[in-house]
Amino acid sequence: MWSRWLGYDLCRRHEPPLWRAAFGGHVDLPRLRDGGMGAQFFSLVSIPLARGMRGMARVVFEQIDILDATLTRVPSELRHVRTAAELEACRREGVLGALLGIEGAHALDGDIDNIERFARRGVRYLGLVHFTANEAAYPDHGLGRRAQAGLTRWGFDLVRRCEAIDVLVDLAHLNRPGFMDACSVATKPVIVSHTGVTGAFAHWRNIDDAQLRAVAETGGIVGVVFFPMYLGGDGFEPLIKHLKHVVNVCGEDTAALGSDWDGLIVPSAPLRDPRGIPRLTQALLDAGLGERVVAKILRTNVLRVLQS
Numbered sequence: 001m002w003s004r005w006l007g008y009d010l011c012r013r014h015e016p017p018l019w020r021a022a023f024g025g026h027v028d029l030p031r032l033r034d035g036g037m038g039a040q041f042f043s044l045v046s047i048p049l050a051r052g053m054r055g056m057a058r059v060v061f062e063q064i065d066i067l068d069a070t071l072t073r074v075p076s077e078l079r080h081v082r083t084a085a086e087l088e089a090c091r092r093e094g095v096l097g098a099l100l101g102i103e104g105a106h107a108l109d110g111d112i113d114n115i116e117r118f119a120r121r122g123v124r125y126l127g128l129v130h131f132t133a134n135e136a137a138y139p140d141h142g143l144g145r146r147a148q149a150g151l152t153r154w155g156f157d158l159v160r161r162c163e164a165i166d167v168l169v170d171l172a173h174l175n176r177p178g179f180m181d182a183c184s185v186a187t188k189p190v191i192v193s194h195t196g197v198t199g200a201f202a203h204w205r206n207i208d209d210a211q212l213r214a215v216a217e218t219g220g221i222v223g224v225v226f227f228p229m230y231l232g233g234d235g236f237e238p239l240i241k242h243l244k245h246v247v248n249v250c251g252e253d254t255a256a257l258g259s260d261w262d263g264l265i266v267p268s269a270p271l272r273d274p275r276g277i278p279r280l281t282q283a284l285l286d287a288g289l290g291e292r293v294v295a296k297i298l299r300t301n302v303l304r305v306l307q308s
Contacts, residue, residue: 001043001044001045001063001262002024002025002262003063003066003067003070004059004062004063004066008024008025009028010027010028010029010067010070010078011028011029011070011073011074011078012028012029012030013028013030013031014028014031016272016273020266020269020272021266021267021269021272021273022265022266023264023265023266024262024264025262026259026261026262026267026272026273026274027040027261027262027273027274029074029077029078029096031273031274031275032096032274033077033096034274034275035273035274035275035276035277035278036277036278037096037274037277038087038090038091038096038097038299039081039087039090039096039097039098039099040096040097040098040099040274041099041100041101041124041125041193042067042098042099042100042101043101043102043103043193043263044060044063044064044100044101044102044103044107044123045063045103045104045130046059046060046103046104046106046107047130048106048132048134053106054109054110055109056104056106056107056108056109057107057108057109057111057114057117057118059107060102060107060118061121064100064121064122064123067080067098067100068080071098076095077095077096078095078096078097078098079095079096079097079098080097080098080099080100080122081097081098081099082099082122082124083306083307084303084304084306084307085307087303087306088303099122099124100121100122100123100124101123101124101125101126101127101168101170101193102118102123102125102126102127103127103130103170103172103173104127104128104129104130104131104132104134104173105126105127105128105129105134105135105136105137105155105158106129106130106132106134106135107126108134108135108158110135112154112157112158112161115158115161115162115165115167116161116165118167119165119166119167123167124166124167124168124306125167125168125169125170125191125193126158126162126167126168126169126170127170127171127172127173127174127193128151128155128158128159128169128170128171128174128178128182129142129173129174129175129178130142130173131143131173132144133145133146135152135154135155136151136152136154136155136158137150137151137152137155137174137175137178137182138174138175138178139173139174139175140173140174140175140176140204140205141173141204141205142173145175146175147175147176147177148177149175149177149178150177150178150180150181151177151178151181151182155178155181155182156181156185159182159185159186160185163186163187163188168188168189168190168191168305168306169182169186169190169191170190170191170192170193171183171190171191171192171215172192172193172194172195172258176208176211179207179211179214180210180211180214183211183214183215183217183218184214186218186220188218188219188308189218189219189220189221189305189308190215190218190220191215191220191221191222191223191305192207192211192215192220192221192222192223192258193223193258194223194224194225194258194259194260194263195207195222195223195224195225195230195258196224196225196227196230196231196232196242197209197212197222197224197242197245197246197249199212199245199249200231200232200238200241200242200244200245201230201231201232201233201238201241201242203229203230203232205230206230207222209249212246212249212250212254213249213250215250215254216249216250216251216253216254219253219304219305219308220254220305221253221254221255221256221301221302221305222246222250222254222255222256222258223256223257223258223259224239224242224243224246224255224256224257224258225258225259225260225265226239226257226258226259226260226261226265226267226268226271227260227265227266227267227268228266228267228268229265229266231268234268234269235268235269235270236268236270236271236279236280236283238268239268239271239280240283240284240287240289243255243284243289243297244287244289247289247293252292252293252296253296253301253304254301255293255296255297255301256297256301256302257297257298259271261273261274277298281294281298284297
């Protein structure tokens with residue numbers, strides 16, 4: 001998104017330009033390496049100004065083109081990957097993995113076949129909604145919100161189509177009825193790419209324990225966001241509280257990291273960019289989670305879902 005809008009160079013080292021690292025400038029290749037990162041999901045974002053607006057698929061394809069062009073500049077440092085096996089190959093070869101996900105099914109422009117076109121370009125997850133309603137579902141907050149409406153018939157069909165072509169279904173931003181509908185029909189793991197949990201802090205953007213259990217029953221994962229507004233405070237402690245709650249409710253196979261870096265947020269101060277990940281790792285260990293659980297949160301839970 002930032003590369004398309006502002007010409008942001010992912011290969012060059014940056015510092016977040018705004019106070020408190022607000023909104024963007026969080027991720028680049030040098031800082032991913034500084035933070036010991038093995039891979040990063042890059043989110044493909046399109047912003048419809050009204051329900052039914054078309055041309056969003058083109059916006060997403062343009063972003064994929066930009067990332068592909070970036071990869072050709074640094075083929076020995078950053079590689080577009082799709083599978084857990086490809087990620088493990090990157091680890092062995094010392095290459096960072098780049099994975100793709102889409103925020104919002106409005107990017108399909110109402111054509112369900114577009115998800116196959118995106119999958120052929122390497123997209124691994126599709127968020128059913130972002131901040132606007134679309135043919136599939138309704139957001140928990142935003143344009144076209146309908147608090148009591150579940151998935152549409154088209155939305156149910158989309159979940160099944162995604163599963164058939166190994167595209168993960170992402171329930172972030174989805175209203176609660178649609179969330180539970182998606183879990184009820186899922187035959188493969190679903191994900192919540194970035195969220196907080198109400199059991200740790202009550203906020204409209206966070207999901208409750210029943211939603212956590214519904215995700216866990218599919219074998220899915222919940223990525224905890226790095227946004228203090230949703231976590232209930234700044235620093236490592238609130239984030240760890242949310243991760244511990246996921247572990248306590250669902251077990252150790254469900255918790256993951258869902259930073260939302262470069263997603264128009266003000267991130268927690270020690271996690272303003274990937275350089276904070278080693279300190280987070282130590283903080284998780286100091287909080288008593290144990291090496292096995294911390295390894296699952298940092299990497300192996302995501303790898304398991306990518307293998308499914």
